[in-house]
Amino acid sequence: xxxxxPDLRVNxxxxxxxxxxxxxxxxxxxxxxxxxxxxxxALGAVIVKGISTEPWAGNPPPRLAxxxxxxxxxxxxxxxxxxxxxxxxxxxxxxxxxxLIVNVVGKTVEEYAKVAAALKQSEGVDGLELNIxxxxxxxxxxxxxxxxxxxxxxxxxxxxxxxxxxLIKLSPNVxxxxxxxxxxxxxxxxxxxxxxxxxxxxxxxxxxxxxLGNTFGGLSGPAIMPVALKMVWQAAGAVxxxxxxxxxxxxxxxxxxxxxxxxxxxxxxxxxFYDPELPQQVQEGLVHYMSAHKLTNIGQLVGLxxx
Amino acid sequence: MLxxxxxxxxxxxxLTFRAPRIAEMAExxxxxMVYMPxxxxxxxxxPFSVHLADRNNGTVTLLFEVKGTGTGLMAxxxxxxxxxxxxxxxxxxxxxxxxxxxxxxxxxxxxxxxLAASTELPRTLLFGGRTAEQLACLAGDLALPxxxxxxxxxxxxxxxKGLVTNYLPDLLPSAKALFACGPSSMLTIIKxxxxxxxxxxxxxxxxxxxxxxxxxxxxxxxxxEGYKRVCFDGPVFAAEEVLFNEQG
Numbered sequence: 001x002x003x004x005x006p007d008l009r010v011n012x013x014x015x016x017x018x019x020x021x022x023x024x025x026x027x028x029x030x031x032x033x034x035x036x037x038x039x040x041x042a043l044g045a046v047i048v049k050g051i052s053t054e055p056w057a058g059n060p061p062p063r064l065a066x067x068x069x070x071x072x073x074x075x076x077x078x079x080x081x082x083x084x085x086x087x088x089x090x091x092x093x094x095x096x097x098x099x100l101i102v103n104v105v106g107k108t109v110e111e112y113a114k115v116a117a118a119l120k121q122s123e124g125v126d127g128l129e130l131n132i133x134x135x136x137x138x139x140x141x142x143x144x145x146x147x148x149x150x151x152x153x154x155x156x157x158x159x160x161x162x163x164x165x166x167l168i169k170l171s172p173n174v175x176x177x178x179x180x181x182x183x184x185x186x187x188x189x190x191x192x193x194x195x196x197x198x199x200x201x202x203x204x205x206x207x208x209x210x211x212l213g214n215t216f217g218g219l220s221g222p223a224i225m226p227v228a229l230k231m232v233w234q235a236a237g238a239v240x241x242x243x244x245x246x247x248x249x250x251x252x253x254x255x256x257x258x259x260x261x262x263x264x265x266x267x268x269x270x271x272x273f274y275d276p277e278l279p280q281q282v283q284e285g286l287v288h289y290m291s292a293h294k295l296t297n298i299g300q301l302v303g304l305x306x307x
Numbered sequence: 308m309l310x311x312x313x314x315x316x317x318x319x320x321x322l323t324f325r326a327p328r329i330a331e332m333a334e335x336x337x338x339x340m341v342y343m344p345x346x347x348x349x350x351x352x353x354p355f356s357v358h359l360a361d362r363n364n365g366t367v368t369l370l371f372e373v374k375g376t377g378t379g380l381m382a383x384x385x386x387x388x389x390x391x392x393x394x395x396x397x398x399x400x401x402x403x404x405x406x407x408x409x410x411x412x413x414x415x416x417x418x419x420x421x422l423a424a425s426t427e428l429p430r431t432l433l434f435g436g437r438t439a440e441q442l443a444c445l446a447g448d449l450a451l452p453x454x455x456x457x458x459x460x461x462x463x464x465x466x467x468k469g470l471v472t473n474y475l476p477d478l479l480p481s482a483k484a485l486f487a488c489g490p491s492s493m494l495t496i497i498k499x500x501x502x503x504x505x506x507x508x509x510x511x512x513x514x515x516x517x518x519x520x521x522x523x524x525x526x527x528x529x530x531x532e533g534y535k536r537v538c539f540d541g542p543v544f545a546a547e548e549v550l551f552n553e554q555g
Contacts, residue, residue: 029522033539037520049524058534064515064525069349071517078524078534222349250348273351273517275342276393 013191014165017044024267025103042279050105055081060213070223074214133171133196159188178238236262252285260305316444327365335422336399356418408482412489439465508546
């Protein structure tokens, strides 16, 4: 009997992906750092770190603190700015198989729109992810993603300036994720990425000071996965656009849970630090699971637990 | 594979791994990321300077202080166990000129021992620790040709009494260049003295890391040109560019 490999291809918000496993924005830098070192064939797309109109310095160190099954970071979206990204990073990303999604950040609605408009002209950019959920910014970032009116405003404006597939990255630091998810959908989003990090902190009991230079940071890693999964489940019941699930995935089993909850694809973040070969492992596990459960197409998995 | 474990003193650990590729490629000042065992998969890899790299035997030695969960796990490792190690990573030291001065504070000896072993040119090591016991435990790999060592302990139990920075003014005038690793309080003073004496200095810095390859920008250090990545732009930096006072 012929055994046919299950079909892992997925269309995420208009982006054709060879596999539903992505690298999340943040841990994966500007893409080339990892792509030059790892086998990227098991990644459908990479989402590069947030890009703003002008360079951002980022937050004072220390920027990392490890917690049980988690990682706090307060990097503060340090980035070289749009022009340097286009001139130096983008050309280095041309020869790799994963699609490229650029994360966009801003302090004002206009800044988001300016970056999005410039990236529309840039060859090699397959989609945008609007970051309205970074907990490490005083202005912009999460301030947009915790208010449905502000979410609607920034997504609508960006929608007007670009035809590129547009994902909106949502914050878990909200009372009701469905309200924000609906606001993004109504404003024209093609898909939602969820979730960003949970706001948190840690204290050094010897120095009696916060461990992070910025006092607060964003918590990622396996510690947040049940929270992220619940929010994907809730969003899946609230909107009709595809979801990119993320938050603490470190195995194929984790990825499958997100897809059963309603995510069309998943992104790996902190898990890549624990094991840079995680994408292969997740892909192999997905194939094995689909064969065992007699699924031929990855789309059949999406939202199965909700039925 | 871990082929030798030594505990030279409680709280310190010296591990030698069979890692021929890293041993072949590593330059002094570069580091490796040690991944935690599979049963501790929810932990970040830990960065360590290469303490010794033996190309002939294909081994790499790490010397570190046992401070937290990760180093604790490594200190409990059994000889013969297999560890995943990535490297060599980062930018190391430049080649030593003759009459270089190396300054190590405590466990800061780890990268400087490799640097000292990289040449047989005359060079001086100013090596400070808290006690004779600590200094002796860290000095096990320093029997090298043409290396003169000035030892300093805070309690005076071995060598001179005080801090390395007390003895730097005597040694700096004859130094061609300076290479240091140790606590930032020590490096801050060394930077000032080197600027005054116009001696070129390089520091090996440490910071908590996640990726180790320049992607996550978690290991930032404040420099005269903004934040730089210890893992990728360093860990060795020119002394004049490092801004210690803004590191909290």
